[in-house]
Amino acid sequence: MIKFENITKIYPCHASESNPTIALADVSFEVKSEDFISIVGKSGAGKTTLLKLLLAEEKPTKGRVFFENQDVHKIEPENLPYLRRKIGAVFQDYKLLSSKTTYENTAYILEVTGASDKEIKKAVPIILEIVGLKDRANNFPAQLSGGERQRAAIARALIHRPEVILADEPTGNLDPYHTLDIIELLLKINKMGTTVILSTHDREVINKLGKRVITLEKGKIVRDEKRGRFIL
Amino acid sequence: MLISIKRIFRAGWQIFSRDKEVALATVFILFLAISLVSSLFLFTNFSNFIITSAQEKIDISVYFKEEAGEDDILGIRKEIAKFPEVKEVEYVSPDQALAEFIERHEKDLTLIESIEEIGRNPFLASLTIKAWEPSQYGAVSNFLETADFHDLIDKIDFYERRSIIEGVSSLSSSAAKIGIFVSIVLMLIAVLVAFNTVRLSIYNSSEEIKIQRLVGASNDSIKGPFLVQGAISGLIATLICFLLFTLLSWSLSSGIENFFYGFSLFEVFISNLWILLFLQLVTGVALGTLSSSIAIKRYLKV
Numbered sequence: 001m002i003k004f005e006n007i008t009k010i011y012p013c014h015a016s017e018s019n020p021t022i023a024l025a026d027v028s029f030e031v032k033s034e035d036f037i038s039i040v041g042k043s044g045a046g047k048t049t050l051l052k053l054l055l056a057e058e059k060p061t062k063g064r065v066f067f068e069n070q071d072v073h074k075i076e077p078e079n080l081p082y083l084r085r086k087i088g089a090v091f092q093d094y095k096l097l098s099s100k101t102t103y104e105n106t107a108y109i110l111e112v113t114g115a116s117d118k119e120i121k122k123a124v125p126i127i128l129e130i131v132g133l134k135d136r137a138n139n140f141p142a143q144l145s146g147g148e149r150q151r152a153a154i155a156r157a158l159i160h161r162p163e164v165i166l167a168d169e170p171t172g173n174l175d176p177y178h179t180l181d182i183i184e185l186l187l188k189i190n191k192m193g194t195t196v197i198l199s200t201h202d203r204e205v206i207n208k209l210g211k212r213v214i215t216l217e218k219g220k221i222v223r224d225e226k227r228g229r230f231i232l
Numbered sequence: 233m234l235i236s237i238k239r240i241f242r243a244g245w246q247i248f249s250r251d252k253e254v255a256l257a258t259v260f261i262l263f264l265a266i267s268l269v270s271s272l273f274l275f276t277n278f279s280n281f282i283i284t285s286a287q288e289k290i291d292i293s294v295y296f297k298e299e300a301g302e303d304d305i306l307g308i309r310k311e312i313a314k315f316p317e318v319k320e321v322e323y324v325s326p327d328q329a330l331a332e333f334i335e336r337h338e339k340d341l342t343l344i345e346s347i348e349e350i351g352r353n354p355f356l357a358s359l360t361i362k363a364w365e366p367s368q369y370g371a372v373s374n375f376l377e378t379a380d381f382h383d384l385i386d387k388i389d390f391y392e393r394r395s396i397i398e399g400v401s402s403l404s405s406s407a408a409k410i411g412i413f414v415s416i417v418l419m420l421i422a423v424l425v426a427f428n429t430v431r432l433s434i435y436n437s438s439e440e441i442k443i444q445r446l447v448g449a450s451n452d453s454i455k456g457p458f459l460v461q462g463a464i465s466g467l468i469a470t471l472i473c474f475l476l477f478t479l480l481s482w483s484l485s486s487g488i489e490n491f492f493y494g495f496s497l498f499e500v501f502i503s504n505l506w507i508l509l510f511l512q513l514v515t516g517v518a519l520g521t522l523s524s525s526i527a528i529k530r531y532l533k534v
Contacts, residue, residue: 077533084445095446109447
């Protein structure tokens with residue numbers, strides 16, 4: 001379903017720096033449909049860069065990224081939205097629309113995909129209840145805590161039932177109760193057929209999941225285990 | 233399709249109403265641009281009035297010899313009136329000329345007494361000729377010089393007034409050209425200022441636009457609300473400008489007429505009401521939406 005083929009990503013340096021930043025170095029791996037993959041590594045290992053490459057937010061310096069056998073970086077800009085609608089992304093920095101309420105942020109994806117008002121009115125309250133934000137539906141992101149924003153981002157990523165969920169540190173700001181809820185939700189969604197790619201620092205989450213773990217270190221894959229554990 | 237349009241308008245209104253400071257700034261700048269265009273429109277009417285008034289005061293007089301009979305002169309008048317450059321021809325009889333002279337100088341008793349001393353009417357019959365354009369008086373004068381009835385003419389005063397007539401003609405033409413040039417320059421400045429203000433307000437939303445692209449919104453669904461926001465800003469600016477100009481033209485009209493007799497600003501405003509409103513609407517809405525459309529393009533490349 002998803003294939004990273006010899007991916008290298010180098011960020012050019014500013015004048016004051018001597019060496020460019022190698023975010024990813026010759027990374028290759030495949031993700032099959034309905035897989036649940038965790039990507040672990042220190043900060044700066046390249047986890048977020050991998051996810052950005054899949055969304056075509058960044059272009060690789062070398063290599064190719066395939067989604068359903070299509071090179072994502074060869075897709076015409078006007079067709080990129082159709083790729084991105086198949087992916088539900090939870091960004092590390094939430095990326096909520098600051099001028100829209102929690103309800104409107106969650107409903108936005110359904111609006112742009114042409115869902116009817118009736119469908120939206122039915123689906124949004126359900127997902128907000130699941131993530132525990134029913135009472136915060138009319139608040140703007142600036143009025144939410146870090147954890148609430150994260151849950152709002154999760155709600156937005158899940159509402160349109162995408163084929164793939166990309167979750168970049170989705171539990172970073174959550175308390176243990178909500179962390180457990182979100183991980184169980186991701187597992188449930190995965191069981192229903194959605195592919196999940198989870199990037200996380202949380203050792204307990206990884207060890208509890210018992211799913212495939214890809215470990216990145218300085219932009220390279222150092223471990224790829226079917227039933228992996230978080231190893232320092 | 234209808235749902236999409238409804239959502240675009242709703243989102244556009246949200247963008248406008250939720251960021252009040254940016255909305256106010258945008259409306260204000262558009263208001264200034266529309267006011268400038270409206271002012272130029274009214275000023276064009278005013279300058280046309282001034283030029284026309286000046287042109288109205290110009291004419292040439294043809295004085296006939298004493299032996300020329302009234303019937304002859306009236307016949308010559310009909311012939312001159314057929315000339316394409318001639319706007320109107322007025323016959324002034326010797327008695328009429330005397331009466332007008334006495335009326336103009338009634339307070340100058342010395343002058344009146346000296347006329348009485350002569351014992352007879354010293355004024356000749358004349359034709360006062362007005363042309364359509366000041367530049368046409370030369371042609372009219374040449375026609376009179378070479379016409380069959382030239383022998384009956386005592387004097388044509390074109391050559392004495394020539395410098396004034398040519399001066400007014402030149403001034404009218406220059407004023408029109410300068411007016412057009414200044415209008416274009418001022419409008420360009422207004423458009424650039426308005427465009428940059430809208431561009432800055434869109435820059436404010438650049439991160440939101442990027443996020444919308446990343447979560448799967450198409451360019452049209454992102455652009456639409458911003459165009460609506462631009463149109464709303466333009467509409468509101470137009471409304472404010474229209475109301476203000478109505479009030480200003482009504483309140484200043486009598487004052488301006490005191491200085492420029494015959495020019496009623498309010499009447500000009502009312503007689504051009506729909507044109508002015510259309511101009512303001514087109515300026516405001518077009519400026520608002522076009523500026524948004526151009527400004528947003530660079531942020532849709534994610």
